[in-house]
């Protein structure tokens with residue numbers, strides 16, 4: 309594999325992309341001398357057009373992405389993003405709309421926002437949504453802030469939030485940021501919430517229980533009604549982390565499970581682009597009891613007119629400029645409308661089928677701490693590899709050589725050496741089989757040639773990095789001398 313050098317290395321004096329005709333007037337301080345040539349970059353590269361194009365085209369192919377292949381990053385729902393969403397988001401009326409344009413001139417775009425909120429209410433069974441939060445984690449924080457504001461409006465100062473030991477790290481972080489003490493609730497032998505531990509943990513000091521359903525093992529919390537009853541009986545709220553809605557969409561609704569507040573991740577379940585630092589969206593939905601506390605403004609409709617309602621005295625305030633990431637919402641709406649109710653139901657059915665197909669195909673080889681039928685993902689562990697001195701990290705790195713993005717590792721924390729696989733509904737059986745095959749081959753390699761795994765990946769630009777050094781002291785400039793030091 310040829311390593312792409314920096315464009316500075318390609319520079320040769322006098323090379324340029326275009327040649328201007330010979331001057332037929334007196335030379336003045338021209339555009340090329342004065343304005344567009346960056347003087348503050350030492351050795352500004354001089355390269356031809358074809359060199360520029362090839363350099364950046366080659367670089368653009370070094371990143372792995374969902375358009376290239378299987379991306380089974382558990383908990384992240386890395387599904388394919390249909391191109392129709394991009395086309396719709398590119399419509400001029402969406403693209404050039406100015407967020408400060410008067411509401412009368414923006415009625416169509418406001419309708420898009422309101423329609424999306426209404427559809428999310430229907431899909432989740434919640435009463436009201438706000439599209440302001442720009443990520444799941446921000447949705448969690450907003451949810452906790454609303455719970456606190458509601459409790460304070462009742463004169464209650466509860467101090468504790470309960471969270472299961474299988475939860476995503478953002479849950480305790482959000483509760484903590486909101487000023488709560490976090491207490492952990494144990495999982496039982498099935499990997500679901502231990503009801504006795506929950507009941508024992510509940511008291512009048514508990515503001516909320518944060519639950520993920522299905523949980524991070526991909527297992528449905530079948531006691532969810534009992535969970536919400538226990539929490540409500542002590543006057544607490546139930547927050548549902550809705551990052552795993554891909555398992556439920558069109559099939560069952562959190563609102564019907566009596567949860568009080570939920571966030572969704574449009575960049576997971578609703579197929580908007582994900583990763584690479586692009587904008588996300590973490591809408592938050594509530595039952596009536598929390599609706600007065602939603603961020604303001606909130607989009608409303610009076611008669612035929614859509615408007616932003618700022619007159620919300622109990623609101624926790626604005627949490628994002630304007631009204632969230634508008635074009636992300638447009639993509640998600642395009643996705644919802646292009647699938648329709650039947651299509652949305654099929655998503656969760658196929659996502660669940662695919663995860664169980666992988667679990668069943670690999671359960672005899674890879675260890676499963678909790679081997680119950682899962683929903684949309686399954687969590688293997690590296691227990692059986694220990695005998696060969698190989699870990700989950702080595703398997704993940706070796707998968708790269710098979711052109712598969714590594715699964716999520718070492719999460720959830722209740723599974724030691726976890727490899728969490730979420731195939732999503734967008735993979736064909738052929739691609740699932742290629743993955744299963746790669747995992748089987750790697751298990752054989754682990755036994756026969758563990759060094760091959762421990763030194764993987766072998767087919768990438770850079771091999772095994774020291775991840776701490778790579779993060780703290782990255783060497784971004786590649787020269788032949790830096791080879792091997794990466």
Ligand SMILES: *Cc1c(COP(=O)(O)O)cnc(C)c1O
Pocket residue numbers: 383384443444445446476478479520524549551552573588590
């Ligand atoms: C992704 C995820 C989150 C956080 O969502 P972001 O949009 O990444 O902030 C929270 N909980 C779970 C279970 C997740 O998978």
